Amino acid sequence: MKNEQCPVCGKKTVQKHGDVTFPTKSGKVTVSDLTYQECTSCKEKVFSQYAQEQIERTVYGEKRKRVV
C-alpha cells in the first residue's frame, strides 16, 4: 500500500480505523467502522472514495430518518 500524503501540510499519513463524528447542519453524525488516513502532523483526516460514500450514505440517511 502506498504512502499517502497529507493534502494540508504534506506530511505522512497513517491508516486508522474506527468511528468518526462529523458535524452537520442537523447535528453530529457518527459514521462507524470507517477506514481512513490521518496526518501524523496536523491530524487532518483523508478519506478514500469508498469511505466518502460511507459517510454520505450515513449522513444523508440520518437526515431522512430524523432520529430524535
Ligand SMILES: [Zn+2]
Ligand atoms: Zn497534515
